[in-house]
Amino acid sequence: MALITNRKHLIAFVEGVNLWNKFLKQKTYDIKKLSKTDVQELKDKLENEMSPENLTCDGELSGKTLKMKLDKFKGAKAELETMK
Numbered sequence: 026m027a028l029i030t031n032r033k034h035l036i037a038f039v040e041g042v043n044l045w046n047k048f049l050k051q052k053t054y055d056i057k058k059l060s061k062t063d064v065q066e067l068k069d070k071l072e073n074e075m076s077p078e079n080l081t082c083d084g085e086l087s088g089k090t091l092k093m094k095l096d097k098f099k100g101a102k103a104e105l106e107t108m109k
Contacts, residue, residue, distance in 0.1 A: 034098075034100030034103075035105060037097065037101070038071065038097070038098070038101040039056050040056075042067070071098055075099075080095060080098075
């Protein structure tokens with residue numbers, strides 16, 4: 026199990042995932058207790074979100090807004106990479 030402290034990008038990402046997953050009646054994640062499986066699933070979700078189509082909302086985002094979105098995802102990914 027991995028404990029989370031001072032990981033603002035990851036916390037924001039997981040909160041967003043949980044919001045959608047609750048709506049879709051799917052698995053939610055406990056940010057305080059992520060298993061290795063949870064970490065891998067979140068990494069996979071981040072990779073999906075960082076695909077060009079998803080990142081740019083099919084070309085609707087550009088410029089500063091796109092950079093801010095990418096920075097948040099990169100921050101969350103970096104924070105996940107430090108977890109074992």
